Amino acid sequence: MAEALGWLGVPLGIIAGTLRGSAPFLFVSLGECLTEKSGKINLGLEGTLLMGAMSAYGISYLTGSPWLGVLSAGVAGLLFGFIHGFLSQQPRVNDVAVGIAMIIFGSGLAFFLGKPFIQPSAPQLPTLDLGAWSQSPPVQAALQISPLFLIGVAIAPVMQWFFRSTRWGLLIRAVGDSPDAARAMGVSIYKVRLLSIMAGSFLSGIGGASLSLYYPGSWSERISSGQGLMAVALVIFAKWRPMQCLYASLLFGGAQAIGPALQSVGIDSYYYLFNASPYILTLLIMIITCSPKRTLTGVPGALGRTNESRL
Amino acid sequence: MMQMQSWRKTLEFICIPLGAILAALFAFGIFCAFAGGNPFGVYYSIYRAAFGSWSAFQNTLIRASPLMLSALCTILPARLGLVIIGNEGAIVLGGLGAVAVGLAIQGGAPIIVQLGMALGGMAVGGLWIALVGILRHYRAVNETISSLLMNYIAIALLNQLVEGPMRDPSSLNKPSSYPIADVNMLGNLPGMRVHYGLLFGIIACILAYILIQRTTFGFAARMAGGNLRAAKIAGLPVGKLTIAICFLGGACAGLAGMVEVAAVHGRANISLNSNYGYGGVLVAFVARQNPLAAILVSIMLGGILASAGILQRSHGLPDATALVFQGLVFLSILYSDSLYGRFDFFKERAIATSEV
Numbered sequence: 077m078a079e080a081l082g083w084l085g086v087p088l089g090i091i092a093g094t095l096r097g098s099a100p101f102l103f104v105s106l107g108e109c110l111t112e113k114s115g116k117i118n119l120g121l122e123g124t125l126l127m128g129a130m131s132a133y134g135i136s137y138l139t140g141s142p143w144l145g146v147l148s149a150g151v152a153g154l155l156f157g158f159i160h161g162f163l164s165q166q167p168r169v170n171d172v173a174v175g176i177a178m179i180i181f182g183s184g185l186a187f188f189l190g191k192p193f194i195q196p197s198a199p200q201l202p203t204l205d206l207g208a209w210s211q212s213p214p215v216q217a218a219l220q221i222s223p224l225f226l227i228g229v230a231i232a233p234v235m236q237w238f239f240r241s242t243r244w245g246l247l248i249r250a251v252g253d254s255p256d257a258a259r260a261m262g263v264s265i266y267k268v269r270l271l272s273i274m275a276g277s278f279l280s281g282i283g284g285a286s287l288s289l290y291y292p293g294s295w296s297e298r299i300s301s302g303q304g305l306m307a308v309a310l311v312i313f314a315k316w317r318p319m320q321c322l323y324a325s326l327l328f329g330g331a332q333a334i335g336p337a338l339q340s341v342g343i344d345s346y347y348y349l350f351n352a353s354p355y356i357l358t359l360l361i362m363i364i365t366c367s368p369k370r371t372l373t374g375v376p377g378a379l380g381r382t383n384e385s386r387l
Numbered sequence: 388m389m390q391m392q393s394w395r396k397t398l399e400f401i402c403i404p405l406g407a408i409l410a411a412l413f414a415f416g417i418f419c420a421f422a423g424g425n426p427f428g429v430y431y432s433i434y435r436a437a438f439g440s441w442s443a444f445q446n447t448l449i450r451a452s453p454l455m456l457s458a459l460c461t462i463l464p465a466r467l468g469l470v471i472i473g474n475e476g477a478i479v480l481g482g483l484g485a486v487a488v489g490l491a492i493q494g495g496a497p498i499i500v501q502l503g504m505a506l507g508g509m510a511v512g513g514l515w516i517a518l519v520g521i522l523r524h525y526r527a528v529n530e531t532i533s534s535l536l537m538n539y540i541a542i543a544l545l546n547q548l549v550e551g552p553m554r555d556p557s558s559l560n561k562p563s564s565y566p567i568a569d570v571n572m573l574g575n576l577p578g579m580r581v582h583y584g585l586l587f588g589i590i591a592c593i594l595a596y597i598l599i600q601r602t603t604f605g606f607a608a609r610m611a612g613g614n615l616r617a618a619k620i621a622g623l624p625v626g627k628l629t630i631a632i633c634f635l636g637g638a639c640a641g642l643a644g645m646v647e648v649a650a651v652h653g654r655a656n657i658s659l660n661s662n663y664g665y666g667g668v669l670v671a672f673v674a675r676q677n678p679l680a681a682i683l684v685s686i687m688l689g690g691i692l693a694s695a696g697i698l699q700r701s702h703g704l705p706d707a708t709a710l711v712f713q714g715l716v717f718l719s720i721l722y723s724d725s726l727y728g729r730f731d732f733f734k735e736r737a738i739a740t741s742e743v
Contacts, residue, residue, distance in 0.1 A: 117531075163718060166725035172470050172531055173672035173721055176665055181714025187707030188422070302539065309536055312529075348550070352543030355536045359528075368527040 085214070086337045092218030093333020094326055095225065096291040100125065100300070101325035102228040103283030104307035105314065106235060107153075107276035109321050112311055113239065114272035115252035115378035116164055119175025121280045122304030123182020124156045128284025130190035133295035137198035145198070146224070146285040153281025156182060157274035164273075165266055179304075183297075193295050201289045222290040224282065228322075231279070235318035248272055252376035280304065309358040315374035328354045399733035407723035411716040418711060424702045433712070436697040437690025448581045449651075451689030453478070455588030456643035457667025458674065458681040459595050460516060463636035464530070465676040466599055467629055468612040473519055473534025474640045475664025476541030477512035481641025482648040483545055484511030486655040487553070489567045489648075500571040504649050505587075505642060512641015513634040515541065520633030524626045542660050549656055563656035573650035584646030588685070591639050595678040598635075608632055640667070666692075673720045691716065 104121050111118045118124075128149035136145030160178055164171035204226070207219030239245040250258040251268045258265055283303075288295045310328055314320035335350035349356075416426030437447050460474040488507030492500055519537065522528040546562075553564040573583050599605035611618035611625050619625055644659060652658050670688055674680035695709035702708075728734070 119535075159718070163722055166722060168724045168727070169721055170470070170672060172472065173669065174718070176472070176668055177714055177717035177721055179665070180669070180710055181718060184707050184710025184712075184714050188705050188711055191705045191707070305535060306539075309532060312532055345551070346547065348543045348546035352540050355539040355543075359533060359536045359540070362528045362533065363522060363526050366526045366528045368525065 083341060086341055088214060088218055089337030089340060090330050090333045092214075093337065094330035095218065095221055096329075097332050098325045098329025099222055099225040099228055099286040099290065100283040100303050101307060101310060101328050102225070102232070102322060103286065104280045104304055105310040105321040105325055106228070106231055106318060107279035107283070108307050108311045109276075109314070109316055109318055110235065110248070110279070111273050111276035112316060112379055113252045113376055114248050114269045115255065115376050116161075116269055116273060117171050117175065117308070117379065118157075118160055118164075118178075118273055118276060119172055119305065119308060120156065120160050120178025120182060121175075121277065121307060122300065122302065123179040123186070124153050124277050124280040125284040125287070125300050125304040126186040127152045127156060127182045128281030129288040129299050130186040130193070130284070130295060131281070132285035133198050133288035134190065134193045136200075136289060137193055137196055140199055142199050142201045142289050145289055146201070146282060149281040149285035150278045151281070153277040153279070153284075154274050156281070157277025158270070160277065161270035161273035165269060187297050190295055190297075194297075197294070198289070200293055201285075203290070222286060224286045224290060228286075228325075232318045232322035239318065249376070252378055255378050280307075306354065309355065313358045313361055316376065317374065327357075331357070395733050399727065399730070402733075403723045403726055404720060407719040408716060411712075411719035414719070415712050415715050418715075419702075419704070419708070422704060422708075424704055429698065429702055429704070432697050432701055433691070433694040436694035442580075443693065445580045446693040447686060447689040448585050449689070450692045451685040452582070452584035452588040453643040453647055453663040454666050454670050454685035454688055455592050455682055456584075456639045456646070457663050458670040458685060459591055459639035459667075459678060460512075460636040460664075461668050461671035462674070462676050462678055462681060463595060463599075463632050463639070464516075464520070464629075465671065466605070466608040466612050467632055468615075469520075469523065469629070469633070470531045471516065471519060471534045471633070471636065472531055472665070472668045473516055473537050473541075473637075474667045475660065475662070476534070476538040477515050477637045477640035478644040478647070478664050479538075479541045479545045479659045480515050481508035481512035481644030482652075482659040483548060483553075483564075483644070483655050484508050484641065485645035485648050486564050486567065489571060490565055493568055493571060497570050501573060501649065504567075504571075504645050508641040508645030508648075509638035510641070512644060513638035516637025516640070517630050517634040519637075520630040523633075524629045538664065545655065545659065546657065553655070555654070558654075558656070561656055561658075563654045566654040567649060571649070572653060573646065582646065582650035584643075584650050587642060587646060589682060591642070592678040592682050595635075595639070599678070604628075604631075640664070643667075669717050673717060675724070687716075688713065 104125055108118060108121055131152040132145035132149035135148040136142040156178065160174060163169060164174045201222060201224065203220040203222055206221055207216035210216055239249060247263055247268055251263060251265050255265050287299050292299065306328065310324045311321060314324040331354045332351065335347045338350065339347055412430065419426045419429045436443055438444050457474045457478060460477055461471055464471045485504040485508035489500055489504040492503050519530050519534045522533050523530045549564050550562045554562055555565040575582050576586060607623050608628055611623055611628055615625065643663060647659055648655055666688055670681050670684045674684045691709055691713050695706050698704045698708045699706045
């Protein structure tokens with residue numbers, strides 16, 4: 077896209093890449109944020125993302141309706157969330173280990189069921205052409221925004237408000253920060269966490285739909301390049317705040333576009349390292365902001381603790 | 388862990404994992420039936436491909452050996468209560484380090500070159516995970532997250548180096564480093580098709596077991612893992628312990644990378660990134676962080692990996708079927724961990740048995 081524009085193509089390429097590529101990050105990180113706020117980690121969202129991408133594409137192909145595809149991606153996420161929420165809350169079961177097993181199971185199931193959908197092309201989601209004012213085709217192409225992206229952008233402030241001002245949001249934060257206090261309030265920790273994990277997985281599934289029904293807009297086994305795992309880092313980067321998840325998703329999406337954009341003008345000497353820049357950035361920020369003397373600001377208190385036996 | 392256990396406890400430790408595997412097989416059978424396969428035919432094929440003949444079993448062992456080494460990268464730091472999942476990165480960089488050393492001293496006697504490659508791989512892998520330990524101890528950076536991030540950084544480094552400074556110009560489709568000369572490659576064990584990596588894996592697991600259970604170092608690590616504050620009050624050098632045990636774990640994964648390079652691929656390229664890292668994390672958890680159990684679990688997972696091809700060839704099932712099976716087995720075994728102590732049959736009956 078950037079060839080015709082020369083050097084101007086670099087910023088345009090990055091903007092276009094940000095708008096296209098950040099939706100999966102946004103959905104998965106909001107989902108992971110919701111999950112972690114309740115005190116559990118779900119590393120398995122990578123598998124959920126793949127499962128969402130596959131079911132969205134498959135259902136869109138079979139029914140001809142991409143929106144039904146989006147819905148089925150969310151439902152697939154709900155089911156995966158239920159499995160993770162149930163297993164990771166059993167006594168002595170480690171949520172990190174369950175997450176990795178769910179990545180294997182989820183990607184296996186998605187590749188298995190998705191095999192017939194690699195060849196055919198499914199109806200894609202409609203896009204909003206915000207670039208219609210421009211004469212230049214690259215600008216028009218860059219500003220084809222997915223409605224899913226806009227929905228995600230809208231969810232971020234709603235979730236922020238939800239955590240801050242609603243009774244349910246407070247319950248989730250209480251369960252994540254101080255399970256004992258929540259138990260004393262008569263809250264079922266198990267149920268709150270299960271529902272949070274399921275809702276988070278629902279969002280991740282929709283993130284998968286954005287991969288297969290908008291950009292790159294096809295189904296293949298390589299469609300998610302670790303975005304589900306990256307989102308875990310992103311949530312830490314965003315300090316468990318939904319609005320910052322939005323900014324971080326834009327940043328990560330943009331960082332992913334730097335490598336290809338520079339490559340298009342002939343700079344490809346550090347292509348792979350540019351692609352790894354989000355990880356390096358997150359690690360650096362963690363090194364700077366963490367300290368042995370105090371815990372990370374914003375981290376849910378019960379995160380990473382082992383399950384208290386429910387016997 | 389080594390104290391005398393009654394036969395009921397022992398039986399529990401055998402029955403629960405076995406039951407979990409049977410449950411996973413049952414669920415997988417239903418899955419295969421839905422997919423149009425004959426479950427019993429599929430079971431038999433998996434068995435045949437994994438353990439059915441000496442030749443098949445050797446395939447299993449070839450896949451099991453990097454898993455054993457990789458699992459130690461999670462098992463050793465787990466003694467300190469750390470959950471490290473940076474195995475993939477340590478394997479990738481270990482392989483890269485091994486190639487770098489192997490190419491630098493390729494004129495030497497083969498045994499020297501092999502030793503150099505092993506040391507190179509272990510040093511690079513060890514330093515990589517030691518960095519996780521350093522960040523954990525001095526900056527309180529969560530080790531799970533930092534090691535996960537470092538996996539991606541390691542893979543990017545690998546890609547960058549094999550496409551840039553280390554690239555063999557003749558490798559067109561799949562950018563790779565220059566190859567290791569055939570004489571310097573790690574050979575096979577006598578009379579087998581399995582390379583020396585298997586021996587490395589088994590020895591490393593046994594050494595890890597001795598280190599944890601039979602040495603002061605292991606005792607100190609277990610103590611610090613059990614109660615950090617008590618260990619600090621007792622004057623244990625927690626920082627040094629953390630970094631040392633992370634280094635050892637990383638060195639094992641680095642050795643896995645060296646084995647993959649020096650016995651399988653012959654050069655460093657993206658094939659090094661073949662999920663033995665995450666497989667190793669799972670082996671560690673399924674083996675309940677016990678190095679000896681990790682040998683058996685690695686062989687089991689190696690068998691599942693080895694059966695992927697045959698499911699495709701003789702049952703018309705996609706090769707992802709093995710991935711589904713692997714996922715089911717691990718989910719089921721992880722769940723089974725919560726079942727210990729739930730069955731009355733396995734409970735101690737001190738009074739009743741003493742009267743009999």
